[in-house]
Amino acid sequence: MRLIAYTGKGGVGKSVISSVTGLRSAQLGYRTLVMSSDPSHTLSDVFEVPVGGDETRVNENLWVVHIDPVEEGMKHYATLMDYVVELFKARDVDETIAYELANFPGSTGAAALLKAFEYQSKGTFQVIVMDMVPSGEALRLLYMPFLISRFSRRIMRLISPAARLGKMIEPMTGIPAPTSEIIDKQVELLEMMDKVRGMLINFETTSLRLVMNPDNFSIANAKRTYMQSSLYGVNTDLAIINKLMPQEVQDPYFKKWKEIQRIYTNQVKADLAPLPVKTVPLYAEELQGMEGLKRAAQDLFGDEDPTKVYHQGQPLKLVQKENGLEMIVAAKLAKKEGLQVERIGDELIVHLKTESGNVKILTPLPAITFKYSLKGAKLINGNLHVMFGE
Numbered sequence: 001m002r003l004i005a006y007t008g009k010g011g012v013g014k015s016v017i018s019s020v021t022g023l024r025s026a027q028l029g030y031r032t033l034v035m036s037s038d039p040s041h042t043l044s045d046v047f048e049v050p051v052g053g054d055e056t057r058v059n060e061n062l063w064v065v066h067i068d069p070v071e072e073g074m075k076h077y078a079t080l081m082d083y084v085v086e087l088f089k090a091r092d093v094d095e096t097i098a099y100e101l102a103n104f105p106g107s108t109g110a111a112a113l114l115k116a117f118e119y120q121s122k123g124t125f126q127v128i129v130m131d132m133v134p135s136g137e138a139l140r141l142l143y144m145p146f147l148i149s150r151f152s153r154r155i156m157r158l159i160s161p162a163a164r165l166g167k168m169i170e171p172m173t174g175i176p177a178p179t180s181e182i183i184d185k186q187v188e189l190l191e192m193m194d195k196v197r198g199m200l201i202n203f204e205t206t207s208l209r210l211v212m213n214p215d216n217f218s219i220a221n222a223k224r225t226y227m228q229s230s231l232y233g234v235n236t237d238l239a240i241i242n243k244l245m246p247q248e249v250q251d252p253y254f255k256k257w258k259e260i261q262r263i264y265t266n267q268v269k270a271d272l273a274p275l276p277v278k279t280v281p282l283y284a285e286e287l288q289g290m291e292g293l294k295r296a297a298q299d300l301f302g303d304e305d306p307t308k309v310y311h312q313g314q315p316l317k318l319v320q321k322e323n324g325l326e327m328i329v330a331a332k333l334a335k336k337e338g339l340q341v342e343r344i345g346d347e348l349i350v351h352l353k354t355e356s357g358n359v360k361i362l363t364p365l366p367a368i369t370f371k372y373s374l375k376g377a378k379l380i381n382g383n384l385h386v387m388f389g390e
């Protein structure tokens with residue numbers, strides 16, 4: 001199975017591009033599901049059919065589903081949550097607060113991934129295209145399996161001594177003993193989280209795709225996502241700049257817009273290289289309905305199979321050193337001379353000379369570098385090594 005997840009800032013076009021991808025994938029004969037947990041039910045508008053919690057068939061090979069993350073989450077965590085609430089209540093914590101405390105961090109976000117994993121296990125679909133919530137959240141979401149297993153293991157430690165002593169200590173301590181059902185659930189969740197993580201970090205199965213518009217905010221957001229997903233071990237295989245003002249727009253009012261967008265597009269390509277970057281024009285009307293989707297599929301993918309893995313790579317690697325940290329960034333086209341690095345806020349700016357002129361690369365820095373200062377950089381075998389130290 002292929003899991004393709006589109007992410008990006010609010011309104012950039014994640015839902016329509018997920019739908020475009022799903023439609024083309026289905027046309028190529030893959031049993032395809034487009035899945036969204038977007039609360040605004042955009043898929044209904046895009047496909048112009050009612051979409052709910054059960055898979056709706058749109059055509060021969062295409063299904064769409066709208067999952068309710070709270071409901072999905074509860075399927076997995078309810079039993080555990082109830083138990084943790086009982087634990088807190090036994091210590092005189094108010095019930096409402098107990099539920100807040102017992103809530104897994106971001107559990108609703110992780111629900112979409114669990115659902116994708118369920119589909120994978122059942123093997124019903126060959127391709128799942130996921131329309132993810134805006135990036136910041138989405139990344140927490142990718143990281144969720146790690147967080148939840150950690151959180152879960154902590155509860156496990158809380159549970160096991162009580163489980164051993166069982167009902168014996170309950171009257172003495174007033175702490176409710178976990179039932180075997182609770183322990184089973186806990187183990188089940190942990191095992192599943194490990195498998196979800198396995199699915200996410202498998203480069204052949206899962207691809208993250210960045211959607212942005214030619215504006216500073218959504219570009220910065222996409223780059224940050226790219227950096228973070230790389231750290232989490234998730235492969236990003238494609239970036240898409242959507243809603244580019246077409247050349248045929250000749251109105252002088254948009255002249256400056258077109259020029260800025262051209263500059264941004266080139267900059268994104270340079271910054272994200274070797275990650276492939278595709279573009280989609282801003283259409284004369286809102287992108288929706290089958291005809292609109294088919295046209296966009298042609299503009300975006302041409303004759304390609306959109307389910308292929310467009311790129312595999314780890315754009316950024318961090319290596320802990322004795323007295324600091326080394327960050328390794330791919331920079332294949334760079335020449336040794338003229339290399340300069342500077343740090344402005346939480347971004348690293350690299351000035352490089354390449355065959356095709358001077359390039360400036362902006363890379364968001366991972367939080368772990370904040371406690372160090374920038375020491376220098378060098379090029380080794382097409383990789384830029386940036387040193388941070390005390």
Ligand SMILES: Nc1ncnc2c1ncn2[C@@H]1O[C@H](COP(=O)(O)OP(=O)(O)OP(=O)(O)O)[C@@H](O)[C@H]1O
Nearest residue numbers: 010011012013014015016243281282283285286287
């Ligand atoms: N290339 C395009 N040309 C014209 N309209 C577009 C294009 N791409 C997207 N749109 C329109 O922009 C709007 C936002 O698109 P979409 O809902 O897919 O964004 P989103 O990233 O999923 O938003 P949200 O973050 O709210 O879920 C929709 O009305 C869609 O039809």
Ligand SMILES: [Mg+2]
Nearest residue numbers: 014015038042
């Ligand atoms: Mg959406």
